[in-house]
Amino acid sequence: MNSRRAAWWFLAPALLVLGVFFVLPVVAALGLSLTDYDLYALADIRHLRFVALGNYWELLHQSRFWGALWHTLYFVLVGVPLSMAASLGAALLLNSPLARGKAFFRTALFAPVVTTVVAVAVVWRYILNTKYGLANYVLGLLGIHPVDWLGDPHWAMPSIILFAVWKNFGYNMIIFLAGLQAIPADLYEAARIDGASVPQQFRHITLPMLQPTLLMVAILTVSGYFQLFAEPYVMTWGGPLQSTTSVLYLMYNEGFQWWNFGTASAVAFLLFVIMFGVTALMLRAGRRKEAP
């Protein structure tokens, strides 16, 4: 009994910090999302109306919410596999016994992760500029017509995905590299003796052994990519024609630009529910794979 009480005392600082800085704000935001808190309510609290699920109901009937959700899903569905493939590919190359200058390449490939998104966005905007950009110059050499990377609503999201993948793949690459180095070398040796080719070794040794790492990276990347905001904020301002406005961007606009915190909180909770559902599904799928 006494040791149990002692345990609570040890937990108390962490619980206090979590309670004050996490649980309390989340509960407050949930409460806020049931009201129409806005500028008028800030001026005079009598102008605050309790709307129950009205904010949610209205959002689900607005094309701008579904548009933002679709843009976010597009970003996640294309961006996550691409990002993971890039990370895994780079990790495999770095882990190869043939690789030279490993330390240099590891640093170089990781560098985009530690750069400031605002600063590199400026460089990328130059690269992707329709008239003067490097990307279109290179395409021009190949005889391909210039692409309006950030100005065409069909190309803007692919450009954002490209930028985000380049910016983020280094982080997962390091995690994959650690996972690859943890695979015992004798497994590969045994496979080679049995005459397994390199693709077979990858398919039957590397992938299964990396399974837990892959699942963790996938979940972290999905939840990170669902929170798409900084990239469109600095590259396209959510445009053109709102084709890069994500759910979080919508929330930012509602809350911090127009001070409609009721609606903004509702957007945040909708995004939370969606992300919670997706991660739960991924975890269950991962567990089912492990089970047999």
Place this chain on the structure above:
Amino acid sequence: MMIWRGALAALVLGLLAACGPHADEPRTLVFWTIGREGEAVMKLLPDFEREHPDIRVKTQQLPLSAAHQKLLTAFAGDSTPDLTQLGNTWLPEFAALSALEPLEARVNASAMVRPDDYFAAIWATNRVDGQLYGVPWYVDTRLLFYRTDLLKAAGFDAPPRDWAEWRRALAALSHPERGIYGILLPTNEFEQLMSLALQQPDPLLRDDNRYGNFQSPGFKRALAFYVDIFRSRQAPPITAMEAGNPWDEFGRGVYAFYFSGPWNIGEFRQRLPASQQDDWSTAPLPGPVGAGVGAAGGSSLVIFRRSANKDAAWALIEYLSRPDVQQRFYDLLGDMPARRSAWDGERLRNDPKVRAFREQLEQVKPTPAVPEWEQIVNEMQLVAAEAVAGRLSVDQAAAEIDRRADRILEKRRWILAHDRGAQGTSP
């Protein structure tokens, strides 16, 4: 010996005076500025502090992108400054919050701030529901910058005065197949379409600003004109982000017209080579029938209701409103004075590039004084960009803007009805 003793006594007295608390310790006035104005105003303050030894001014510069949020947060957190610069589209919002001190009585008693010396429409933007909350500091209106040489080469000796002439010039100067356009209208900026809409007789909101009025014939005319410029490929459908460096492109003749505001006079003077300085000028905005009607923009000086130094803050407003100080401010920064008498100074009177602004400022029109206006006009531009892209017709776009405006104004309608109900029941 005597001299030394005297000096020592003076030093001791001086130290005592410096250390000890005394009655006329200068009061500190906190003044927030937004954007570039901060640095320029610092050069004007020493003279003010010399005239008012009992006041020390502490300025804080807010970047434009963060200013709105910072001001609202300060209001919510009860930490507003004594006075601030405030864009006149933000003024209704802070007036609705009852954050601002009404200034009518102070203006009436002032020998310095004389309303009739200010541009009437700019003054009107400082009035919300009949109450005055700000004193205009500098003014802004969007009009046409144009390449005199290109227009002349195409056979136009004078800039266009009405829409028909403007369209003729645009048609003659656009060669989209060579990447040359008549005008740059960034599709993410609402100011251009809003200026065209303000030229119309129909108000932009109706029923005491309770509903959008974007399906009026006037707004549809403005929207159709705006959209048609893009459809005829006389303007590229790009955002300011893609336009990148419009000054260089204007200099290279990619655009013959550029629809923008006063700060670009300085930009063009700085960025274009000396040999090109005679090849550009400004012209009042062409309207459906005549030139010179545009949007009344600019910044005002306001005092916060919670300030403890309102008299000192008003003294600073009076100082910054003096015609000679306004002229110095223009010399430092190029911000255009809000007072007519300040325009009589040498530099403004003799500068041909500011003449168009002077003309237009007499005819500018204020935007609706509701806190929601900026959000509404942002939605207007998002829908207009859809129309430019050909996804919506002009009628569909007008209906969609109205729908969005009505949704945004729902709370305002409820409050107006609610407050009237409350007044009705009170004795």
